[in-house]
Amino acid sequence: xxxxxxxxxxxxxxxxxxxxxxxxxxxxxxxxxxxxxxxxxxxxxxxxxxxxxxxxxxxxxxxxxxxxxxxxxxxxxxxxxxxxxxxxxxxxxxxxxxxxxxxxxxxxxxxxxxxxxx
Amino acid sequence: xxxxxxxxxxxxxxxxxxxxxxxxxxxxxxxxxxxxxxxxxxxxxxxxxxxxxxxxxxxxxxxxxxxxxxxxxxxxxxxxxxxxxxxxxxxxxxxxxxxxxxxxxxxxxxx
Numbered sequence: 377x378x379x380x381x382x383x384x385x386x387x388x389x390x391x392x393x394x395x396x397x398x399x400x401x402x403x404x405x406x407x408x409x410x411x412x413x414x415x416x417x418x419x420x421x422x423x424x425x426x427x428x429x430x431x432x433x434x435x436x437x438x439x440x441x442x443x444x445x446x447x448x449x450x451x452x453x454x455x456x457x458x459x460x461x462x463x464x465x466x467x468x469x470x471x472x473x474x475x476x477x478x479x480x481x482x483x484x485x486x487x488x489x490x491x492x493x494x
Numbered sequence: 495x496x497x498x499x500x501x502x503x504x505x506x507x508x509x510x511x512x513x514x515x516x517x518x519x520x521x522x523x524x525x526x527x528x529x530x531x532x533x534x535x536x537x538x539x540x541x542x543x544x545x546x547x548x549x550x551x552x553x554x555x556x557x558x559x560x561x562x563x564x565x566x567x568x569x570x571x572x573x574x575x576x577x578x579x580x581x582x583x584x585x586x587x588x589x590x591x592x593x594x595x596x597x598x599x600x601x602x603x604x605x
Contacts, residue, residue: 411595413543421535421543421586423595437594471542477531477590480555482545
């Protein structure tokens, strides 16, 4: 069974840092690009970052570029999101997902809650 | 950025009746490889999102055939042929032709 399990969500003060992890199982992790999408409370979905299967290319939404870093460890089937200089507007449920553009493979995790508040 | 605009934002539906959601992009979603990477995402209450449709009209595995997608260029539609109770939730269009990937605002489908 394909599974994506996020961890690391927490309450953090503005300006602080947090690292989210996503552990994958049930599929060939190293084959797929991986993505983070977030959802602020009672709001819609926002794409955050995507990393190529071998980690060589990374893409970010403008609002997090320079503050967030996406990375992966294919040997551990794990995806990470290092979040620095956190702001109140980063408060959201962060989903790890594996989605393909041209085939029927799309899986989302259950989400990790990040709350940025004094 | 490709701005995705959905309508309506709220859609009251009747069980067994059809429903339709529109999505318009501010720029063409035709990729340099000739494909159009327009997706439809469903989020049921209290659940993680899941994709229903990719490349405009292809259903993901396990998606009932009452869901269909159509459109081209900048205008797209998701149709539910006969709404069932389990279809309640928020539906998003999402493009991944261009960086950054962008979502529509979401359409709340309620009985």
